[in-house]
Amino acid sequence: MKIQELRSLLGKADRSYVEKAFAESYKQLTKSQKEEIDPVIIDILEGREAEKKKKGSAVSFEKLEQEIEDFIENAYAQNYFAPNRVIPKSQRPKWRFMVKNFIKELEKILVESENYDRAVKLLTELYKLICEACNYYLFSTDDAFRSIGWSQPDLFALLVKKTFAAGYTRENISSLISLAVSGGLSREALHTMQEMVLLSELKTSDVKQIAIEEAKKLTDDREKKWKDTSKNNNRWYELEEEINELCAVILMVSVELAEPEEGIKFYFKHAQNSSREITMYCALQLMDWMEEEELWIKVYEYGISKKIRPREGLIRSYEKRKNKMTVKTEENAAADEKGPGENI
Structure with missing residues (x-):
């Protein structure tokens, strides 16, 4: 509702109901929100003009750090997953938005800042937490990275860049x-x-x-x-x-x-690995990841030299790659023999 509607509603309500509504609303606030609003409440109740917060003012790093540390502590305690008296039920699903905001704020901190190293440490701890949430139920999700809108490689890339920037x-x-x-x-x-x-x-x-x-x-x-x-x-x-x-x-x-x-x-x-053949297979997969065709053949032949018997699929793949490379080598040799003038 709009502020005018709220004031009208409060003006008509019995004082006991107003107090109850205020107390129940206050309970819904997170610890950091309570710390932020407490001075405003005290100023108003003591008859002082509440100091207005400037829009767009930067969140102090110390406050951000405390929020992240509290969040991480509560997350590991499963307070965002299981019933507890620390995190209200209505606040538990908001963990993903909190993490998004934490990452956004940490990403803004420049390497020149005196808080940069602490920011990288906090980002590291958040990354570890989200990894842990993929193994254990810390939040109500089957993929914590997807829930915060980050792929794991992308968040790790951010962490690597921020770490090496220093x-x-x-x-x-x-x-x-x-x-x-x-x-x-x-x-x-x-x-x-x-x-x-x-x-x-x-x-x-x-x-x-x-x-x-x-x-x-x-x-x-x-x-x-x-x-x-x-x-x-x-x-x-x-x-x-x-x-x-x-x-x-x-x-x-x-x-x-x-x-x-x-x-x-x-x-x-x-x-x-459980067998030497699986070790060979995994090494060949890495060469595929790196798109190293010649090294794939080299790794295969190294495995054969170690008396490893590969599976049929690898044998067929080797023969296909080897033939392809042989043809390519012969074509290159033929082109070299012709010389540049013969192709004109």
Whole structure:
């Protein structure tokens, strides 16, 4: 209703009803909204002129930070999913709009800001939360990324860009690799998608080399934990998957560095699949992702040299690709023999 209608309604109502309506309305406010409106209420009740908030005024970073931290704490406590006395039932479905707004506000903070590092940390924690919500019921949704209007690769891309905007360090490279290879997944995403996003932001050879070194350290760490974990523990399977994804990162970065041999060897040695043939199959899939036709053949032949027997589909694919490459090579050789003058 309009403010005039509200005033008219309040003027006609009994005081006890007005007090009850006010109290019930106040209960519907979130903690941050209450903190914002409290000074206005106090000023009016004490007879002072309420200070009007300027339109378009920037939300203070400290307030934004507190809102995000409170939200994350409540989300992990499932207060936006299960009945509780902290988050009113009417406010629980609004979590997706809150996250959208948080991301929007964090995205605005420039690298020159004194709060930039804290903003990136908050964005990282929000990304982790949404990943976790893809594995466990933290919100009423079957795909938390879709609910907030972001694809997982796109949100990860924003996080990578914001992180690297402050500079490349071993710490942030390692952190982003860990995020790319682990955590919950949207129904429309694969870890490979996040790994490809990260790969695209490793702009120099030196940075790529650091990424390989850090990924190898992470692989070593995961392998030690994996060996010390019981197979009956779910963490065993998570570590196994992380090892495989780390091997994928190392292989892809090696390809980008034009040094695929070391990456291929590392992948076949460290990937933890149920069979060596599956390891070979997964490595070939990565070459397809990267559209590396020649390297696909190279990976296949490396697997054969290791006495791996591929499935029929891979054999047929190899023969088709090999024949195609042979024809192309012969055509190029014939063109070279003719020389440029003979084509005129």
